[in-house]
Amino acid sequence: MFHIKKIAAGLAIVAAALSAGNANAASTAQMQVTGKANPPIGHYEFCQTYRSECVPTDGDRGPLVLTEDRWRKILDVNFTVNSTITPMTDQEIYGVEERWAYPRTVGDCEDFVLLKRKLLINQGISPSDLLITVVLQPNGEGHAVLTVRTDRGDFVLDNMRNKVMLWSETEYTYLKRQAVDDPGAWVKLQDGRANAVASVRK
Numbered sequence: 001m002f003h004i005k006k007i008a009a010g011l012a013i014v015a016a017a018l019s020a021g022n023a024n025a026a027s028t029a030q031m032q033v034t035g036k037a038n039p040p041i042g043h044y045e046f047c048q049t050y051r052s053e054c055v056p057t058d059g060d061r062g063p064l065v066l067t068e069d070r071w072r073k074i075l076d077v078n079f080t081v082n083s084t085i086t087p088m089t090d091q092e093i094y095g096v097e098e099r100w101a102y103p104r105t106v107g108d109c110e111d112f113v114l115l116k117r118k119l120l121i122n123q124g125i126s127p128s129d130l131l132i133t134v135v136l137q138p139n140g141e142g143h144a145v146l147t148v149r150t151d152r153g154d155f156v157l158d159n160m161r162n163k164v165m166l167w168s169e170t171e172y173t174y175l176k177r178q179a180v181d182d183p184g185a186w187v188k189l190q191d192g193r194a195n196a197v198a199s200v201r202k
Helices: 002-015 023-027 042-051 066-082 088-094 109-122
Strands: 033-037 128-135 144-151 153-158 161-166 173-179 180-191
Touching: 042 109, 066 153, 066 161, 109 128, 109 144, 161 173
Parallel strands: none
Antiparallel strands: 033 180, 128 144, 128 173, 144 153, 153 161, 173 180
């Protein structure tokens, strides 16, 4: 478990970084959406099985207000899932290249994301603020993370690290994510940190 003082200190750092005195942090706090995108085939197939989890929401009520209690929940869920699920590829688990599913003991990156999203929804965070996101790693390989939209910026929950970071502080190139008003729909992202706009794989 994370120590309460660490949680409070982390939240204070976030608040300071995104204060009016830091325009650069504020300008990159939220990801920029540029249009519609095709859903990953794995998520499309997931929605055929779990239809109730892919229906339009009751609208976008705005980013989550990030309190100390909510920050603690986010850190705890990220750490708990990362600690209890063993990373394995879909080929190793199911014998197929791509399959999105809730993990029990093993899973790949999108399975970690699905479980973290479900646990945070169960703790009262709106689905419109918990968005599955597709990125590229520096080595060019695809990866999935969970974006948590907050009034302090868009934070990333990643199975490759326990630290929860602002998206703009990570090494990834951001391609697309779920739409805030429809978890079955996806939108393109423009990574403003890059010199060129990343293209979304179809």
